[in-house]
Amino acid sequence: MSLEKILSISGKPGLYVLKVQTRTGFVAESLLDGKKITVSLKSNVSLLSEISIYTYESEKPLAEIMQNIAKRENNGQTISHKEDNATLLSYFREVLPEYDEERVYASDVKKIVSWYNTLQEKGLLVADAPAVAEEDTTPTTEEVVAEKAKAPAKKAKAKKE
Incomplete structure (x- = not known):
């Protein structure tokens, strides 16, 4: 259950979903009627997640x-x-x-x-679905060393002067 973008705005009925942030505030959409409103930074706003x-x-x-x-x-x-x-x-x-x-x-x-x-x-x-642990595909130090040992050694070319 994610309440991250759900807002309660003081003086306004119902709940709102945060849509877009702007320079002077943000745009929110009402869950009651679907109307979008602009909210200034001066408004008293509470995120339900907080x-x-x-x-x-x-x-x-x-x-x-x-x-x-x-x-x-x-x-x-x-x-x-x-x-x-x-x-x-x-x-x-x-x-x-x-x-x-x-x-x-x-x-x-x-x-x-x-x-x-x-x-x-x-x-x-x-x-919320339980978090599924993703498999870490980053090679370990031991795997990197083993891979380098398998690779044929490159001979350095001598520079001719």
Whole structure:
């Protein structure tokens, strides 16, 4: 699940996908209606990949919480963000039991649930495929030495004066 190019722009509803950077800001496309907007560098913008939620021990990245929700919901939609605060907080406690109840507010949970449903609806919550280790084809020092030993020795030509 990659949230690298997904943005939340303060004062604008919904989520956006970063399309192009410009000299004065960037162009983003709304996930709600597909309209492209230009955003100046003065705007308060948050990358979802940089957002974390407070727990009692540390902070959990938003991507990890989204994976927990997806796992709980079998990659389907979750409850509505319009549920009452008690329902939202109870649901979030099931998803992330160790969240810090004093620093995570119902409004934060509403955003997370709303973002999850938006990303799920657009098919952007595909689980990351496990990284496959690529075979290193760079020869080792021993292989290089062995290859040079096999090659016929070149005789140096003497220069005539």
